[in-house]
Amino acid sequence: MIDKYSMAKFLGCWATEDESWVFFDPHLTKTGNKAWLAPDQKCPRLVQPQLTNRKALIILAFIGDRKFSVALSRPKGTINAKVYIDFIQSTGERWRKLHTNPIKLCELWWQHANARPHTARATMEYLKRRDMMLIKQSPYSPDLNQCDR
Template sequence: MADLREQRVCIKFCFKFLKTTADTHQMLKEAFGENSVGQTQTYDWCKRFKNGRTSTVDDDRSGRPSTDTTSENVAKVRDLIVQDRRLTIQDLCNTLGLSYSTFNKKFYRDVLRRLREDTRGKRPEKWRMNDWVLHHDNARPHTAYIVQEFWAKNKMTVVAHPPYSPDLAPCDFFLFPKMKMKLKGRRFDTVEEIQAETQTVLNALTKKDFQDAFQMWQKRWDRCMRFQGDYFEGDDAE
């Protein structure tokens, strides 16, 4: 990732010239691309400068400085989550001194690593023939360089996802709506209750549910190609 202090200097420069935080964040994205700091960090540093701060150096932290996803940091993240499952990714980043974008793309790379291992254990024939593909949208963690490097190293076939298209990922149009229908209007007292109920929904899915999802997936792709990537609304659009 680009030097965080360099980006903080840029934030300070924009603040001095009375740029809004939204404009500052947009300029950082244009200048640093996928390596730019997240919106939350941009707003946080703008607020610090507004409150009179002049230094762009990190606040002192006790102990050894953290550096990305070392085995030490992985263990720390795990311990923090066990202690408090309500912690957000931003909370973890602030505690460990990691950037939000770095955390996201490295976390996603680890998700793909687990996916490959699950495929090897549950679909050994597809693993041997490398007869499976990955489909996800163009979210920044999904297209980060370290993630693309992981694809190439492990010879993973990734299905292209057109920009500005309707929901084409099965999780978006199939899995998440099913879960929302079961959880809608209900209150849960603990994260564990939410996890248990979510697992119940997943366990209730049948083979036919997944067959229907992939048939719908193909129909959506066909419709997207028929419209040549132009916007359309609703599954029944022709």
């Protein structure tokens, strides 16, 4: 059995990261999105699947004790290994410079999904150089990633 101190210490070093698309459309309002549907009808799709100037990718990483880091891609942007490594570096610098309870990248247990930028050779080499402990996530198991909760 794990005591509370050990669990708090573990959760204070367990960083989870995930990405999600954010849509910006100033013309749509909550009232404008309402629709009456018959029982056999599906909801109309309001978001276009292609990249547009109104769509950006947000990257979020956080630790259980209220530390977080957020980055937003430029419009029509996406994430590759370089962008992902830059995000990890800026997150590490931000968390290392905190006045209360700073933490270094080498002290983290970093969890991310199996997306290509996460598993790229450059990313894996960077994590190894920084001595970061990687928590591997099984494919198709979002319930293990705290960002998905």
